[in-house]
Amino acid sequence: MVLDVNWAVKWLTLSAQAMAEHRVELIELDRAIGDSDHGENMDRGFQAVLDKLAEAPPQTPGAALKLTAMTLMSKVGGAAGPLYGTAFLRAATSLGDSAEIEPEAWATALAAARDGIVARGKAESGDKTMVDAWTPAVEAARKAAAAGDADVLTVLVAAAEAAEAGAVATDPMVARKGRASYLGERSAGHRDPGAASSALILRAAVGAAA
Amino acid sequence: MVLDVNWAVKWLTLSAQAMAEHRVELIELDRAIGDSDHGENMDRGFQAVLDKLAEAPPQTPGAALKLTAMTLMSKVGGAAGPLYGTAFLRAATSLGDSAEIEPEAWATALAAARDGIVARGKAESGDKTMVDAWTPAVEAARKAAAAGDADVLTVLVAAAEAAEAGAVATDPMVARKGRASYLGERSAGHRDPGAASSALILRAAVGAAA
Amino acid sequence: MKKLINDPRAVVDESVEGFGLAHPHLVTVSADPTYITRKDAPVSGKVGLVSGGGSGHEPLHAGFVGQGMLDAAVPGAVFTSPTPDQILPATLAVNSGAGVVHIVKNYTGDVLNFETAAELAEAEGVSVRTVLVNDDVAVEDSLYTAGRRGVGGTVLVEKIAGAAAERGDDLEAVAAVGERVNANVRTMGVALSACTVPHAGSPSFDLAEDEIEIGIGIHGEPGRHRIPMENADGITDRLLEPVLADLGIASGDKVLLFVNGMGGTPLSELYIVYRRAVQVLAGRGATVERSLVGNYITALEMQGCSISVLRLDDELTELWDAPVHTAALRWGV
Amino acid sequence: MKKLINDPRAVVDESVEGFGLAHPHLVTVSADPTYITRKDAPVSGKVGLVSGGGSGHEPLHAGFVGQGMLDAAVPGAVFTSPTPDQILPATLAVNSGAGVVHIVKNYTGDVLNFETAAELAEAEGVSVRTVLVNDDVAVEDSLYTAGRRGVGGTVLVEKIAGAAAERGDDLEAVAAVGERVNANVRTMGVALSACTVPHAGSPSFDLAEDEIEIGIGIHGEPGRHRIPMENADGITDRLLEPVLADLGIASGDKVLLFVNGMGGTPLSELYIVYRRAVQVLAGRGATVERSLVGNYITALEMQGCSISVLRLDDELTELWDAPVHTAALRWGV
């Protein structure tokens, strides 16, 4: 398995599928501690990504992610739009125009994405945001990639699993960034919607390679 | 038993009690085919009547009814205010300043009240309004009063019973006057609130004499 | 029932008091009996305009007191027409000698109470003319009922007759303009939910999650019939059709289109209805020359709307455009 | 969910289209990307004012486009901030060369999207200043959160900064006035019921028949805490206290009092709240010099209200009084 443009397109396609399938679930998570739009926004954004991919098929993984970044920025809105937009843009920049992504490069791209989110949103770990899914994912990916014989699927799986665990770990947190922070203590006991959608996207990356 | 001013004051006091007790019921009847205010309006109006009676105790039954008429006109509002106001005013005029009301005079006063309602509201029998309580009451009172040895309680009871039957008889009617008429056929199957309050008032007249 | 009120029986008094406090340069509030007059009433030489009715329809009528519209508003209890002992002093207070026009929505209670007040005013030497508003096409067979109700058209009658009075028309002329507006306006409403009268405490009717009431008035009464929920375009078509038919709107007609919220419907939805209504009118060859969109004659927090169409001519248009300065409607000043 | 809509995903587009049809002399509506500009934009020599945010708060912001207030409004999806590809063209469209002020409610999404748009506009040679509105005292510990939200005060910032721009203030001056309004206004809100986002289909939170949410924002999010239902005076006191404390309102202060409906509360109830708020302010020796009562920044059909107090000085009062001609706020013209 190599992470080439076909993989990238499949990843984005599966991400779009995941957003459509989990649309209501993400809306419900956001309903509890936000404003009920996260699932709707992500679904709208990723459907637009599919349209763009069909219109102008990209030639490299980096180009696919850049196109995704621009589309999410212009179609998602809210907090998630610019944050995911920046994440995909930084990842795209990190990948450059290479045709295939090596395990190390993938871990580096994830880190760039996470750094982009932090740069824009200023959230720290434990603030109950998507950062709490991305940071463990970055760490897990780095660790997996650093293992001598790492194959790329192992790295993808490690990131996805860590993101999922990170999302679950937001449940008891009291939000300090984003809309949930207005709730203070009442935000505890609910999963952060952005962390949940992040985990879905990183899981889709595994599906595309399987 | 004579129908003097004490009776009249007691009648009005019991009427006020009946309006307070049946306030919610009358609101509910009006909620079904009107605008949910009949019980509230009648209760407010008759409480004001009690205040007025206490302020300036009347000397004759006619004076008591006139004071009631003026108070209802200025406190009830809606359709019921002017209609009841006119009814009490016409009854008062019919009674003049006599100190006691004979059976015939009572029947005549009821007829005057009913005619006043019809003059103002232009409703006919069967239009599903308070007229459907008053007209049978007038007829029953006349008939009872015409019987040679009629005592006044019999006349009061006859009127009250006929009004009650008349109110019940509005249930299947399709309204052609008042707010319920806007509902057309949908007004059938509900009792007219004004007929119901009329029956309560005429029943209170019995209670005051008992 | 959850409402921002203190005592259900104090709702009108406290609300009117707050209204007076919020608009001290515009109105004077008289308490006991309750009525609201234009600050500068009586305006010398001008015909006075008085309207009123049950409360719960805010901003109607108090919100329309001021230059170019009403001289006085007389609020009754919630959904209960006011009494002559309120209407009479309001009438006297705004009479400058040029007489007073009563604008009365056609409900038995309003008609009877205003009738008595007019009689009493006449007895005190004030000439009163009454304009009866009955624009609601939802009432069928109106010959055999209390007649058509006064609903959305009331706002338009008050604005346009108000402008006629402000420009100096005499008593008969002001009444005639009011009647002309009434003759040229029709309205039909829909409820998506009921409303709760404060003293009643429970909703005015029960409606399933997938039902709506077509042909409602402004008192939380049920409408003519209940139908399954439809989309905004479908509902708009359903409301507009009888309005246009009854008015006989034809190609080339110029109209004012008034989409009124019943109180609990977001403004954004009213504009969706407005959009469709413009399309339908355009399809008939009629031109929408003026518009009004918002909550102007409401039924407490009811969800739903009404659509009014007023056939315009040059004079009505000019009077509509004339300056108005009230709490709820203001332009040109 | 019952709403006067066609397709939940078409709500904003159709509503904005209807808005444009209803106010053709006032605004131009651009579709795809969606934004609304003042008919005569760009106004030569004038600083442009752009605001925007998620939809569902109508009349905010489109209802405030026009002379003396906003030059452009940029509506996002319901409760979702708009994107840079809407904000940028709106910014360019109203730039006459004097620069553009972005009025941004302090929500992460709004801040980020306007930030990007401002950067892109600067890259195209347009000077942009941003006024961040964060008047919501319900957000405690705001240093450790996304900060205070922009709520009711937004309307006042838009009006007053709009008047400053209209009288010819330069870019820095207009931004400074906007910031001064923001520094002097505080708001707190209550919800009696939740609202239903069209695409979500169920209420934004569940509230028992005897509970209310104190300290809500304008996005149907739950508030800081839930308390048993109280009467209007009690709720007013509860909202006003932190507002006055945070502003440090003292005897002799002159204020503008703004009682805003969240969309589903009858106007009559807002006046009951207003009445109490005036009493409380009077008790502190403050004078209410100006008032605004109505549904101006809403959360769809939510029941409830917010109370804003703005400390006035002569200049702010003068700018508040300056003519304004928009769909939702109009005077002096």
Ligand SMILES: Nc1ncnc2c1ncn2[C@@H]1O[C@H](COP(=O)(O)OP(=O)(O)O)[C@@H](O)[C@H]1O
């Ligand atoms: N400052 C921030 N840093 C990182 N992520 C954030 C930040 N603020 C919000 N988010 C993420 O965005 C998600 C909400 O996205 P969405 O609901 O689409 O936007 P909005 O909050 O504007 O409605 C949150 O669940 C959280 O994960």
Ligand SMILES: Nc1ncnc2c1ncn2[C@@H]1O[C@H](COP(=O)(O)OP(=O)(O)O)[C@@H](O)[C@H]1O
């Ligand atoms: N034209 C009429 N003639 C006789 N009675 C009428 C007429 N119109 C209404 N009513 C009576 O008035 C009652 C309603 O009174 P109420 O609810 O107090 O006034 P409103 O209808 O103005 O809310 C009806 O139930 C009916 O009995």
Ligand SMILES: [Mg+2]
């Ligand atoms: Mg959200």
Ligand SMILES: [Mg+2]
């Ligand atoms: Mg009634």
Ligand SMILES: [Mg+2]
């Ligand atoms: Mg009534």
Ligand SMILES: [Mg+2]
């Ligand atoms: Mg949002």
